[in-house]
Every structure is written in C-alpha cells, then in structure tokens.
Amino acid sequence: MALYIVKRLGWIIFNLLILSLIAFALIKSVPGSFLELQILLGQAGTTATGLTVSEIDKIRGVETEMMKRWGPTVPLWEQYVTFIKGVVTLNMGPSFRWPTQTIEEIIRKTFPVSFTIAVLAITIAVFIGIPLGVIAALKQNSWIDYLVSALVMIVSAIPNYVMAVFVIFLFSFWIPILPTYGWGHPKNYILPVLAMSFGPIGSIAGYMRTSLLDALKQDYIRTAWAKGGTERYVIFGHAMKNSLIPLVTILGPMISHLILGTVFVEGMFGVPGMGQYFSQAANSRDYPLMMAQTVIFGLILMVMNLIVDIIYFFLDPRIRISRR
C-alpha cells in the first residue's frame, strides 16, 4: 500500500509537470499579452482604476518584479523554470490583474471560499440524496420511485448556472429573503450552495438507488433473509453497507468537479472564489495567475482521485487482495 501511494504520488508530480508545461505553452501562445499591452501604455499593471497613491507606489515595485519574471527579454525556458520554482516555493509573484496582491495571496484567499461551497453542497446532497435513493430503491416501481427517477433525470439536465438563476429568481423575486449578490455574510453562502447542490442530489440519489437495488439482488441478502433477519437488519446491516461503496468513489470526483464547476456559478452570485478569479484572469490575460490556478486545480483533482482510490482500497477487501 505504501509503495502504491508513493508510486501514485510520483505520477501526480509527473502529470502536474506535463500539465504545467501544456498550460505554459498554451498560455504563452495566447495572442495579446497583458504585459506587452501595459508596456505600450507605459504603465505596467495599473489597469485597475481608482488606486490609491500608496498602491501606485507598490505597483512601481511590482512592475520591475513582473519584468524580471515575465518580461519579453527573458527567454521562455527561464520563465517556465521561474514559474515552477514559484509553485514549489510558494513564491509566484504578483498577479497582473490584481497587481497589489501576490498569486499565493489570491489563492490562499479564494480557495477556502470555493472549497467551503463545494463541501457544503456535497454535504447537503449526501443528506438529501442518499435517503431519496434508498426510499426509491425500497419502494421500487411505486410513485415515489418514479418521482425520484424523474427528479434525477431532470436535475441532471439542468446546469448549475441555470439552477443559480432559478434560485435567485425564487429567493429574491417571489420570496425576497436572501441576498442574491455580494459577499461577507454567512447568508451569502446559502444561494450558491443551494444552486450547486441540486445536480449532486440528483446523481447521488440515482447512484444510491441503482446500487442498493443491485445489492438487494445478491445472494448474501437472500441468506440474511433466510436466516430470519429483520427488514432493518438486512437492509441497513447488509445491503446498505455494500451499496455505499460505489457512492464513495463518485464523491471525490464530485467535490473536485464542484470546485471547478464554480467557474460558471461564482460570477453570478459575486462569490470571490477561485472560479471567478480564473474567469476574470482569463478575460484580462493574467497568465501568471491562470497558470498557477490551472496547476492548483490539477493538483486538487489528482489528489482527490488518489484519496478515493485509497478509501476504496480499505472499503473493498476484494481490491486489497487483487492488488497484492
């Protein structure tokens, strides 16, 4: 197991290197560099309007820093090495779009926001989705089963940004009780979390239903019934336990997917998370920030996959044996 994890970590580092190389090559070939534009204008980094005098002073220092890292006279390979070094030593330099902040500051500030939203949405989805799926499976082919199945299908067709629009519509138009835009108050979390939890609710309920139905058909369930097990004992002691395993495998990717998926939703609610910063960075050609975020997102995705595999390894003894 230890060897397996070390091997996987090695692959993660390798994959991240390839990812950073691809991201670097692509971003470098984006037409129109922010820096060149600013040099033409003769004022690197001062795009943000309404800066105070002290901020402008700070930007003067930032300007030389950016030229040293990304200036057109610096050879490409050196820029890449600087970038990688920056990622490893957590010294990635200033952002172009937000020149008074360093990239690691931005990530430190935005990651918890996106992560909290994703985790909250997943938690809600687990607590609603699992019971729904269980009920649907136990009452197969009843109206409640059809209702859940219909819900799964509809919800999986509604993207979270459309859901976002509907919850805004609902809670600011019909029942105006929640703020739709802004940040700083716990209340601001409610709508984004709500908008993002619908999709996972649907897929978790769907997975739970299928895997519980599947488990109920197994021989060991018949044995448990034959031994005179009560309904509660057979379903919750035997069937549920096994049907939760496949669910674990989709939760990890789901969280990373949600963290990434906020790219589309955060802007609509004004959430200062990684997604919104990425789309703004992309719109303003802030490539140091984009590269850093791509690598971080990649890292999150790969680590989540690894965690899922490790959990799976401990949950399912068959895998443990076949890996040896």
Add this chain to the structure above:
Amino acid sequence: MKNDKNKKKMGRSYWSNIWRKFKRNRLAVFGLVFVVILIFLGIFAPWLAPYPYDEVHYEAVWTPPNRQFLAGTDQLGRDIFSRLLYSLRNAIFVGLGAQAFITFIGLTIGLSAGFYGGTIDNILMRIVDIIYSFPSYLLNIILVLVLGRGYFSIFIAISATGWAGMARLVRGQTLSVKSRDFVEAARASGASNSRIMFRYILPNIIGPVIYAIFSGIPGVMLLESGLSLIGLGVRPPMPSWGLMISEATGQFLYNPYMLLAPAGMLVLTLLSFNFVAFGLRDALSARE
C-alpha cells in the same frame, strides 16, 4: 450474431431487439422525437427564424413576447425567438460535431490500445490518464483564449480534452471482447488485425459506445453554454444560450422572459438527449 443466417434463425437481429426495447420506454421515444425535431429546427434555423439573429429593432427593445416577436426582444431589440433558433443550431453543431470528433479519436486510441496491448497500450493509456487528470474546464478556457473566441474554437477545445473518457471506455470494452472465442476463431481463419478490429470487435462494443456518445452530447452543449456565460465562448452578436442567459441575469426582475426562454430551451434540449441516453442504456443492458 451479426450475419444474415443468424438473423433469420433468431428472428430478430441485435439492433431490432434494441429498438424494440427502446420503443417500450415511452420517455425515451418522446426524447427521440424531440431530438429529431430539435436537430431539424437547428439545421433549418436560417429559413425558420423570422429575423436575422443580429437584426436590431431600437423601437422595440425589451418587448415581452407578442405576435410580432414570439419570445420577445432583448436589450437591443433583437428577436429572442430567432436567437434561440440560431443558438440551437450552434449548440447542435458543437454538440454533435465535437462528440463525433471525440468518438473518432476515442475509438482509434481505445481500440489500438486494447487490441495491441503491451507497450502501445502502456504509452497510450498513460497519455489518456494524464489528459483525464487535467482540470478540463480550465484547459478549455485556455484553449479558447489561444484559438480566439467563436464556435470553431469551442469545438476544438472541447474535443481536445474530451476524448480521454471515450478512449478509456473503448479500451476496457475491447479488452473484454478480445479474448472471446469468436475473435480467436477469426484470427485462426487468417483475418488481418484491422479486419478483426473493425469486423469482429467493433460491432460487439458499439452498444456502450453509442450510449456514451448520446450521454456525452448534453455535457458538450453545457460546456459551450458555460463558456459563453462567462464571456469566453461565442463572439457576440453570434447568439448562444449561455450568452443570452448572462445578458438576461441583470434583467430578470423586469424581463423574466429574456431569461426563461434560453434557460428553458437549454434544459429542454439537454433533457431530450438525456431521455434518449437513458432509454438506450436500458435497451442496451442485455438482461431481459
């Protein structure tokens, strides 16, 4: 299973069997009818749309739906109904086009990896794993930036990152079919590698592949709309549901139809494709 003699003996072929099961699922048939209608509407959008998608009517901005403008007009007085049709056309072009491309690459890579095995398999699957572990949204955004906004860039960007899942699926299926007796028999009777791949393996793995194709189309359409939503998709005035949604979000309190129309169309389209995909999945799962 596939040749004519067996067909007569069994009475039903593989495909007519699937079609029969598919027909039993009313929702799936409903979805299929809608998909056909939507594709038809999309293809003939330029002839069906009452106005060009970029024709402005300054005298009629923010008109609620009426007889002249079936779905109302937007902030520039453009006919929303026409824009919906053109968005549909573009979504279908991106959805079907990118999915066709993804299928082509995925099939080629997956089949060769699964069939040849060994070093080829190792190298190809390593590439697939790397692409699969990438944050695809972000790479899509970066690719669109590199190629410039527009439907063609979205098409390329989505295809470039989307094929890895298909390749994995095809490889897995190929591996499970490869060791079956009829493949051995074909090899013993002197069939070439490409003949085995395309005449024997491909027809036997095509079911899950078709399901994957259909269930992947909504995802591609979603991605296209999402990119346009954050201002990195189509280049205005070219319409896209995502773009229309983002234009309408600031307006929904006063002109809710501006938002409901594109959101509704998007959901309707995705649902139709999903219904077909679900129906296919049930029809393809071999158990009676």
